[in-house]
Amino acid sequence: MRRMRPIDERNLISDRSAAPKIYLWLYFLQVCSSLRAACSARLQRASIPKLTCRFTVVRLLATIPVAIAAIVIGGWALDDEALKRVGLSSVTMNPAAALAFLLIGAGLFARSRSFRKAATLGAVLIGGAGCMGAIKLVDLIFGTHVNLDSILFASQLSGGYVLPSRMAPNTAGSLVVISIALLLMRSGSDRAVVTAQALACLASLVALFTVVGHLYGVAAFYVVAAQHPMALHAAIACLSLSGYIMLATADRGLVARISDPGPAGRLSRALLPAALVIPVVLGWLRQEGEIAGLFSHEAGVAIMVMLTMISMTVLIWLNAGWLLASDKLRCLAEAEVAHMAGHDFLTGLPNRSQFMERLLARLVPGRRRADVLFAVVTMDLDGFKQVNDQLGHAAGDALLREVALFLRACLYRHDDLVARLGGDEFVMLLDRVSSAEEAAVVANRIVANMPRQYGPEGEAVAIGISVGIVLADGSAQTSEALLHKADLALYHAKRTGKGRFSLYQAVEGGALEGAL
Numbered sequence: 001m002r003r004m005r006p007i008d009e010r011n012l013i014s015d016r017s018a019a020p021k022i023y024l025w026l027y028f029l030q031v032c033s034s035l036r037a038a039c040s041a042r043l044q045r046a047s048i049p050k051l052t053c054r055f056t057v058v059r060l061l062a063t064i065p066v067a068i069a070a071i072v073i074g075g076w077a078l079d080d081e082a083l084k085r086v087g088l089s090s091v092t093m094n095p096a097a098a099l100a101f102l103l104i105g106a107g108l109f110a111r112s113r114s115f116r117k118a119a120t121l122g123a124v125l126i127g128g129a130g131c132m133g134a135i136k137l138v139d140l141i142f143g144t145h146v147n148l149d150s151i152l153f154a155s156q157l158s159g160g161y162v163l164p165s166r167m168a169p170n171t172a173g174s175l176v177v178i179s180i181a182l183l184l185m186r187s188g189s190d191r192a193v194v195t196a197q198a199l200a201c202l203a204s205l206v207a208l209f210t211v212v213g214h215l216y217g218v219a220a221f222y223v224v225a226a227q228h229p230m231a232l233h234a235a236i237a238c239l240s241l242s243g244y245i246m247l248a249t250a251d252r253g254l255v256a257r258i259s260d261p262g263p264a265g266r267l268s269r270a271l272l273p274a275a276l277v278i279p280v281v282l283g284w285l286r287q288e289g290e291i292a293g294l295f296s297h298e299a300g301v302a303i304m305v306m307l308t309m310i311s312m313t314v315l316i317w318l319n320a321g322w323l324l325a326s327d328k329l330r331c332l333a334e335a336e337v338a339h340m341a342g343h344d345f346l347t348g349l350p351n352r353s354q355f356m357e358r359l360l361a362r363l364v365p366g367r368r369r370a371d372v373l374f375a376v377v378t379m380d381l382d383g384f385k386q387v388n389d390q391l392g393h394a395a396g397d398a399l400l401r402e403v404a405l406f407l408r409a410c411l412y413r414h415d416d417l418v419a420r421l422g423g424d425e426f427v428m429l430l431d432r433v434s435s436a437e438e439a440a441v442v443a444n445r446i447v448a449n450m451p452r453q454y455g456p457e458g459e460a461v462a463i464g465i466s467v468g469i470v471l472a473d474g475s476a477q478t479s480e481a482l483l484h485k486a487d488l489a490l491y492h493a494k495r496t497g498k499g500r501f502s503l504y505q506a507v508e509g510g511a512l513e514g515a516l
Contacts, residue, residue: 054247061244065237066105069098072233076153084165086233090214093231094167095152096136100129100175101237104182108244111186123183130179136172140227168230170206170222174238177203181245194253196245201254204242208276210235215284263326270319278311344420346397347404355419355427359479362431363472375439375471377428378486379407379446382464382498383454384424391455399454399463400424406450412442427486436471436503443467443501450499466493467501 068086072093075083084092107125110118132148139146149166150157157164181199184192213221214232223229250259258268286300295303342354350358362374381403388396400420407418407426415431433439446467453460468490472482489504496502 054250058244058247061240061247062105062108064240065101068093068233068237069101069105072098073102073152076156079156085231088232088236091229091231092165093234094149094165094171094228095157096132096149097167097171097175097231097234099152100132101234103129103132104175104179104241107182119186126179126182130176130183133167133172133175133179136167137169137176140169140172140225166228168222168228168234169224170210170230171234171238174203174206174234178238178241178245182241185245185249190252193249197249197254200242200245203238206230207235207238207242211239212280215280216287263323266326267319267323270322271315274311274315279308282307282311344404347401347420349404349408349426350417350419352419352421355417355421355429356479358417358429359482362429363477363479373433373435373471373473375428375430375433375442375469376482376486377430377439377443378421378468378483378490379426379428380466380490380494381424382466382494383462386461387454387463390461391459395455403465407446410442410446410449412438427483433471436469436505439469439471440501440503443469447499447501464499466490466498468493468504469501470504 071083071086073095075081075085075092076095076098081092086093103125107122107129109122110125111122112118135146135148138144139148149164177199181196181203184196184199187193187196210222210230211232213219214235219229222232222235246255249255257264258272259265260268282304286304289295289303290297290300342350344351359376381399384396384399387399403426404418404420407428411418411428412430413432417429417431419427419429421427428442430439430442447465450463450465452462452464454463455461468486468488470482470485470489485504489502492504493500493502
């Protein structure tokens, strides 16, 4: 047997000391480190989807305001100034504001539970925090004298302070805006989600002004109408809640283009944090350097400009490299898809569609030459059904792959093509032949070198191949007609004994002349 070869004052300190700023950056770096660790721990576990990292960050952003509010309430309970300021700010947070943040956190927790009426309870708690902010705004605008600021720790708030702690107008406004956004984000309407995201952007803008104002000592950024200033940690809580809203609705509305998994989303996620953080960090470093006398004002401006340019250039260069790699991967994927569309999955040969395109291209009038022949050769395996029945379909697939390699080796010229039409049917296009005898040489090579048996010793199945040939010249013919004629010749070879080839030749009456 011949077998084929397998082939992610007390409340208002006027001293512009650097300590609060240092505390701010330590806190900022700690939060960033926590976010990065949360993402990295998830992304390194391949069995957990990347969305888990996003949900972890969402929960962390919802927890930060609760932790800040709890520390502030504890500071008021213990009468500890450091805790009231959370070690960050020269301004204390009013306990009523801290209570509002606790209500929002409790509302978010309730909404995440599955017990009955959980969503209603969550909405009531979040709405209560928004109402507290609204009441404070109404009191400031219309002078209603509603003593909301003293609902907790009234004795501490009324004594010993040059400037008693009050809820800042910008804090109250942010509470209203954030509460409305949190209530809207659960709506199924796209318009409601977009509105919630726009409100979150407004709240984050107010909070960013406060953070930058505290960092650079610009009171106008966090004091509204000579009222009590907004505390730095209140701004951080508002930023966290705004980020929560954005991430929780990242697949819809204004944030969808940033969360997109494609190049646009990845580029946005890389550039947006840098655009927000790098100017703030460089500006703070420049200010601290000028205060310390390290360089003049003019030199500070120049240094900041140069560092900004360098940072942006490096960032753009890095992202350009990523985009280049991404584009190469896309091109490879497109090429793979195109290859799969035009090739047989099992054998890797061109499929029927690609063969017909090649044949049609050969028949276009501009390429027809009456003196140049080409041949269409159809082939069908003999005994293939018996291989599937006796040895199984896996053996039949293996046989088809080996036959594909065998037929490639039988190609006459580099321009010739072999394809799989389907099942056990194959076809060749011999692009240039001088005569019927030249086509017969190729057919004879196929028939003569085709193994006669396939399978293990003792279970081998007799196989073979039958071939039909049709010659074409510059005459007007269709691809379907040529393929049909080649099939007629193939059927003739099968009827007359299999394991042979036949040439289609038109004679009077359209009969088949016979075999060569």
